[in-house]
Amino acid sequence: MSAVLARLAAILVAACLLFTSQVLTTPQRAAAADPGYLMTHFIGEGATGQQIYFSHSADGLHWNDLNGGGMTLRSNVGTRGVRDPALVRSPGGDKYWIIATDLCIGCGQTWSQAINDGSRNLVVWESTDLVNWSQPWLLNVAGAIPDGRNAWAPEAIWNPATNDYVLYWATNVPLNGATKHRIFYARTSDFRTVTTPQTYIERPGTQELIDTQIVELPAGVGNYRYVRASGDGQITLEGSNSILGTWTNLGNLSGIGLTGSQVEGPMWMKFRDRNEWTLYLDQYASGRGYMPVMTTNPSSPGTYRIPASGSYSMGGTKKRHGSILNLTAAEESRVLTRWSNTPAQRLQSFNFQDRYVRHANFDVRIDQNITSEDAKFRLRPGLAGSGTVSFESVNFPGYFLRHSNYDFQLVYNDGSSQFAADATFRQVAGLADSTWSSFQSYNHPDRYIRHYAYELRLDPITTATGRNDATFRVTS
Template identity: 25%
Template sequence: MKNVQQAGIHSLIRLFVFIICWLFLLPAAIAQPAREAGPALREPYTAYLFTYFTGNRQEQEQVYFALSEDGLNWRSLNGNRPVLDGAAISSAGGVRDPHILRGADGKTFYMVVTDMVSGKGWNSNRAMVLLRSGDLLNWTSAVVNIQQRFPGNDSLLRVWAPQTHYDAQAKKYMVYFSMKHGNEPDKIYYAYANADFTDLETVPQQLFFPPDGGACIDGDIIEKDGRFHLFFKTEGNGAGIKVAVSDQLTGGYTLRDRFVQQTADAVEGAGVFPLNNGEGYILMYDVYMKGQYQFTKTRDLEHFSLLTEKLSMDFHPRHGTVLPITAREAQALKEKWSTTQHNPVLKGYYADPAIIYSKANKKFYLYPTSDGFNDWSGTYFKAFSSPDLVQWTDEGIILDLPKDVPWGPRNAWAPTMLEKKIGRKKYRYYFYFTAAQQIGVAVADKPTGPFKDLGKPLINALPPAVKGGQQIDPDVFTDPVSGKHFLYWGNGYMAGAELNADGVSLAPGTTTVLTPDQTFREGTCVFYRKGKYYFLWSEDDTRSENYRVRYGTATAPLGAITVPAENLVLAKDVPAGIYGTGHNSVIQVPGTDNWYIVYHRFHYPDGITMGRAAGFHREVCMDKLEFNADGSIRQVKPTHSGISPVTIK
């Protein structure tokens, strides 16, 4: 009986302990889902959103977006067109200096912009715009005119570069900005926004008091280790970016009296953002007199070094800010505002593109150098076909030097193609190419071959009176006036000659040296438009980032070339990360006056870091070629977007 009683007591004790433990653990169990949904388990940030404006014209004073995966290589959204219409959201007709912030809840976004059109004067604006979004895609906005909203601002001249920071103690969003009253210097103020971010609910107070009483604009606050770092631009003598630090968000800032920009050029619009990999921060700023942005790196927000990595952008930003975002957010932005990038037009390494339109097949054909081989050591040529200049089909190898060209088994470079009508419905194809620094020709009945080599070089010696250079880079041209065919070639010199009717020999006595000026290096391209013969060529070396295209004109296929004073056709675009743009051909869409230039560039984005190897790691691109009313060629801006598909009628 005693044992039974003891067993009962032990059971009661165990039950009591279980109940007590269950009561203690129940709240934690109930709270667990909320903890799992908290910041500790948020989606990782894997990309960056850059918001900016682009210039001082009203059509540029808008909100633009760009994306990056690494914070260095940026691509504009919406084709570098505005994602928000400055005229629609502002009182002045335009906006500048956008700042974007992720809210404390992790899913609401706040943006503030200067309500201003600079064409009305630098002292013309009194307002800012507050914007709010739940998805980065759809934004609501409200204009806050400081002069109208808060009494005592009759002498207010301007309100510039607002930004937002969450005040964790006040549990409110603090908006800070610079203002200038009368003859006083610009000062940085702050005020709190209301709960729905449509107005400022407190009177602006001065945030920072510089020891010298000088002007301060373009404030940017970032918190690190419980301290607030205020980056700002000083004005007047010794203008630049400095930092003040405080243990409080809304005051008590102590100046670190030294400039942190890593350039002697004028700068403004400092913006700091953390790297997603946890390896420090980027301080960026607008080198506005040069139209450039500069990025520096820091781990402690005190010591800064200029980034050695190349920065690339397909746009030219002015004062903006960067926000780390998730893969999901980046994808949503792309789905709404991405534009298809058609450059490069071919996948892989190719260069020296030659293009034709086949009247027989009603298709375009592209014949490039096969690139990516050390020291330009490729040995074969391929052909590609397209119905619209955008979708290209690999037609395979059409000429293999070791197998098909015993006199020149190496260095397959820079081909060109002639489609020649030889009967009522029959065409023959003449493929002129470089092999072992000599020029050959192979013939076929189809644009994709099989091609049969002539069996010997067509050109293997310098023209008379030319002392040096290489026999490379052929270009074939059919004169629509005479119906005759001409071949051009040369590195270090430009020569041309009429082709005989057989297409595989030069007409005696027609070889002419045409070198236009000292900028000529190689890559001649000839075409005819509205009574003018255009001669294009490449300047500098294909290994150089400054490889580029120039032009001249003549009155005959072998006539003297006149070089315009402004004759640059195509050159690098540093902000876009496009370098080494050269060795081109040109195509006219049949039945139209629409022209396109096909060229190669360094492989993007890493070609610029490859040294001399960039010269044989190239890719083929295409952009629109346009003319002025007098027939002069407008300089082409190389793009990543390329061209839209064309239709042949």
């Protein structure tokens, strides 16, 4: 018996040593070891604030502005401004959409007009890689709603029960002459056509509801598969096991001091390495943008807590009503490469040093003392080849300086090899002064960017005047 016990003790000790060794030698996972998170959002009012912006976080709590804090997409349809963007990934991960409110306050439209006679459309972009995006299009979702006055704050979620997306948004349908926003939904498979809108969420009486977002929970967390957070005077939580089924009121966040009079724009994010969620809320009443609220069970209001202010940071821009996507490693690599924080710079003429390259109505010329964003470009890695550059507009992201018939225009990148070649240049020592720069065409290497009668052209350079005209300084 003693021999058997001794043998068992030896086995136990060996097992403990093996377990201890594994525990001690397994490194703690670094916060940035896994892919991070992409937030799409807008930043404020005006024609530039109400566009699409991207931010990235390695841990979900500390955010960095992408693209130097500049916009990543700009709407050129409808009101030419967008708010409340939602970023949607297809179940197969092979397609993405951004859907947004077609609204531009301070761009010729007041809040009263937007509420009572606003756009009935949403603005939609599509991509297959999160990097190259289509031109935006308008999707009419509220035109079929009797007395529907607008379409705000869209969201979409894949519904496995119907094998398509539930697209939902707020529309003002006045009640007894008073404003009343409620949530409508339609089904879609491509964000180009939708089914007839139906009422999705409506609160009793005159209570309005504008913002709502749904999160899907894993098995074993709470009693519901889906939880939605809505701004309806409170931040109300509801649970359901079916997106289009019955929803149960779970309570609100007034217990931690947050109500709909203070915050709006609920935005869910699940930490990828643990069962913990952040519900980001836009502090619109104080104008401070998003703050996080943490929970280990979204369906239980009593589990929510406000983290210490020093435990998170939102980056340089004010982040307002958007959505967050948990990235794969491949997605993260593409996004961080495409929207790296390349500085905005100007091109100063060598022989007219008070003039800078700028675009005006998408034509390109040199003008005097231009400091506006029309004269600012990001020198991106060349679209057609390594060791080259392409000039991307700061205030029209996705638009590049391109030659066509040796003339220059600012043109949206259509993704073609011809576009890439026409928009790519080699930066070489200045033809008139080697401390400056000249830009040689990638696909017409005997020609350079130069100005002629203040217009930008692509020409062979054979004279001293041509060398002067083809020399520029890259400056801030």
